[in-house]
Every structure is written in C-alpha cells, then in structure tokens.
Amino acid sequence: MILHLCGRIFFLTPAARLAQVWRAFFPLPFACCLLFFACAGGRGGSQSVRPIDEEGLHRLIEQARGKVVLLNFWATWCDPCVEEFPALVKIAGEFQPRGLEMIFVSIDEPEDIAKKVEPFLKAQGVTFRTYVKDVKDDEAFINSIDAKWTGAIPATFIYDANGVLVKNFIAQQKYETFAEALRPLLPK
Amino acid sequence: MKRLVNLFLVTVCGLLPMAALAAAAEMDKPAPLFKLTGIDGKEYDLESFKDKKAVVVMFIATRCPYSNAYNERMVKLFNDYHGKDVAFLGINANNTESLDDVKAHAKDKKFAFPVLKDEGNMVADLYDAQVTPEIFVLDGALTLRYHGRIDNSHKINEVNTHDLRNALDALLAGKEISKKEAKAFGCTIKRVKKDSD
Numbered sequence: 001m002i003l004h005l006c007g008r009i010f011f012l013t014p015a016a017r018l019a020q021v022w023r024a025f026f027p028l029p030f031a032c033c034l035l036f037f038a039c040a041g042g043r044g045g046s047q048s049v050r051p052i053d054e055e056g057l058h059r060l061i062e063q064a065r066g067k068v069v070l071l072n073f074w075a076t077w078c079d080p081c082v083e084e085f086p087a088l089v090k091i092a093g094e095f096q097p098r099g100l101e102m103i104f105v106s107i108d109e110p111e112d113i114a115k116k117v118e119p120f121l122k123a124q125g126v127t128f129r130t131y132v133k134d135v136k137d138d139e140a141f142i143n144s145i146d147a148k149w150t151g152a153i154p155a156t157f158i159y160d161a162n163g164v165l166v167k168n169f170i171a172q173q174k175y176e177t178f179a180e181a182l183r184p185l186l187p188k
Numbered sequence: 189m190k191r192l193v194n195l196f197l198v199t200v201c202g203l204l205p206m207a208a209l210a211a212a213a214e215m216d217k218p219a220p221l222f223k224l225t226g227i228d229g230k231e232y233d234l235e236s237f238k239d240k241k242a243v244v245v246m247f248i249a250t251r252c253p254y255s256n257a258y259n260e261r262m263v264k265l266f267n268d269y270h271g272k273d274v275a276f277l278g279i280n281a282n283n284t285e286s287l288d289d290v291k292a293h294a295k296d297k298k299f300a301f302p303v304l305k306d307e308g309n310m311v312a313d314l315y316d317a318q319v320t321p322e323i324f325v326l327d328g329a330l331t332l333r334y335h336g337r338i339d340n341s342h343k344i345n346e347v348n349t350h351d352l353r354n355a356l357d358a359l360l361a362g363k364e365i366s367k368k369e370a371k372a373f374g375c376t377i378k379r380v381k382k383d384s385d
Contacts, residue, residue: 151318
C-alpha cells in the first residue's frame with residue numbers, strides 16, 4: 001500500500017502532492033491525541049502525583065487564597081491514614097462542588113509514586129490534587145505547617161478563605177468531624 | 189461522716205489508674221514513672237535506672253517503615269553508649285502488634301536492649317508519645333532532658349544532624365543539651381480504641 005501511495009505521489013504536481021501527503025498522514029497526530037487522552041482517562045480518575053517541597057506547598061496554599069483549603073498528610077504505609085481515606089474521598093464528593101480546595105501530601109518516598117502511591121489513589125477514585133513530600137529537612141517542613149504538629153500522620157489542616165489556619169486534626173478522624181469543621185466555612 | 193468521706197476519697201483515688209494521676213512528660217521536669225514487663229518476661233521499673241548517666245526510652249514499632257529504618261542505628265547507639273552507663277528501653281505500644289510480633293521482631297533485628305510491651309498504651313499516654321520512633325532521654329535523676337527524633341533523616345545517606353547522640357554526649361559531659369526537642373515524621377502509635385473513638 002505504501003509503495004502504491006508513493007507511486008501515485010511521484011506523478012502528481014507539487015501542490016497536489018502536498019495535499020495527498022496531508023490527507024494520508026493527518027489521522028496520525030489525531031490518533032496520538034486520542035491515545036494520550038485515552039491513557040489519561042484510564043487512570044481511573046486519579047492524576048499524576050508529583051513531588052513537592054516546602055516552598056511549593058506554601059505557594060499552593062497561597063494560590064488557593066479565596067477558597068477554603070483542606071490539606072492532608074498521609075502515607076500508604078500508615079494504617080490510620082488508609083482507614084481515614086474513604087472519609088476524605090466522601091468529603092471531596094460533597095464539599096468540592098461547594099468550593100473546597102483539597103491538597104493531599106503523601107509522606108511516601110518520591111520513588112514510590114508509580115509503585116505505591118498512584119495505584120492506591122486509583123483504587124480510592126481520588127480526583128483531588130496529590131503530591132509526595134520531597135524535602136531535605138522534615139522538622140522545618142513540619143514547623144512551617146504548624147508549630148504544634150508533632151509530625152504524626154494522618155494530619156489534616158483547614159484554612160479559611162483568607163488563608164488562615166483555622167483547624168488542625170492530628171490523628172485519624174471520621175467523616176462527620178471533617179464535615180462539621182467545613183460546613184460553617186463554605187456556602188450551602 | 190467525715191471519716192466515711194475520707195475513706196471514700198482514698199478508695200476512689202487508689203483505684204484511679206496511674207496514667208490519670210501522673211503528669212505528662214515535660215522538658216526539664218521529672219519523667220513519669222512506670223513499670224512494664226519485657227518480652228523476656230522480666231519486670232522493668234524505670235525507678236531502678238535512677239543514677240544511670242542517662243536512660244533512653246524509645247517508642248518503636250515492628251511494621252512501621254520509619255521505625256524500621258532506624259533498627260540498625262538503634263543497635264549501634266546501644267553498642268556505643270551502654271558501656272558508658274546509659275540504659276536503653278525499647279517500648280512497643282502499638283495495639284496492632286502482638287507480644288509474639290514484638291518478640292520475633294526484636295530477635296530478628298538483634299536488639300540487645302530490653303524491649304517492653306506497653307499493653308493498653310498506658311506509658312505512651314503517660315509520655316504523650318505520638319509516633320514511632322520517638323525518643324525520650326532522661327538523666328540520672330530521671331528528669332526529661334531530650335525529646336524527639338534520633339537524627340534528621342530516616343534515609344541514612346541524608347543524615348547530617350545526630351540529635352540523640354548530641355544529647356547523650358552533652359549529658360555525659362555534664363553540659364547543657366543545645367537542642368532539647370526535634371521533630372520528625374513517624375508512624376502514629378496505634379492506641380487501644382476508647383468508647384468515644
């Protein structure tokens with residue numbers, strides 16, 4: 001077929017030759033785009049997880065100014081975090097449409113993103129932004145979020161629309177505890 | 189009547205658990221006393237370690253990657269300091285890790301220091317220990333002198349601050365500990381669920 005096409009193109013005028021080539025190869029980039037989106041969609045609603053440092057995280061919180069933010073720290077190896085996760089996915093379903101911004105930071109290793117973090121998020125049907133901590137100084141990172149935080153996870157921090165930290169939960173919580181903290185901060 | 193009231197108060201106070209009566213661990217204050225049974229079947233009384241140069245109380249776990257990252261470092265610390273009259277006590281307060289798990293783990297990791305099972309996380313509550321590994325260093329008078337991490341990174345190739353070693357060296361030299369508290373990420377201690385949980 002390729003030989004046949006090449007033979008036909010050889011006997012055409014330059015303009016007609018260009019049009020023939022365009023018609024023959026136009027579907028290629030289109031197919032690539034389709035393939036890309038199909039792969040992205042095949043991730044089951046989760047998104048690619050990226051490493052984040054202290055500066056990047058604070059920039060994210062700052063960029064979310066004007067919205068209520070729920071920031072959660074967790075890890076795939078942390079049993080209470082894993083137990084808490086379905087409650088947070090439910091919170092996302094109920095409160096994201098009301099304007100809640102959810103930022104999740106895993107304490108797993110950056111090299112475990114593909115092997116552990118992304119499969120876990122895919123299984124949980126996560127649609128909110130997720131990162132993996134990538135910092136050199138854990139203590140500075142912990143203190144930069146909340147000086148009262150010991151570093152125990154799961155830990156959840158809620159910021160109001162002015163970017164003020166209004167609530168911290170340093171342990172596993174239930175759906176209703178998060179919901180009670182969020183309801184007064186968000187429109188009905 | 190007065191005698192009856194006094195008798196009632198004494199009885200009620202006597203029945204209160206030790207955790208409810210003792211104060212939490214506070215820096216530069218006497219550490220809460222405790223007695224726990226070790227995985228070797230012996231009873232360990234913190235008070236019996238009085239007059240040591242230092243006592244290192246380490247909350248540890250069998251299945252926590254952060255705690256397990258420190259197994260070899262804990263053994264090395266014990267080897268380096270127990271000859272200098274420093275006692276080490278490993279405490280497992282995780283409700284999800286059985287006595288058999290703790291025994292097998294200590295044997296596998298060749299822990300030469302006593303490992304104690306804190307059933308009902310009474311001692312973890314007394315010290316308000318939250319994660320594993322979490323360290324409390326007491327001096328010879330059993331006063332809390334250091335609280336926090338072993339060093340700055342669970343990844344051994346990224347360690348550049350040896351907080352626990354620095355604290356022990358300062359205590360042994362009779363000097364003030366420059367950094368008395370240092371935080372780190374760790375696995376939350378899995379406590380017994382209360383009715384309110």
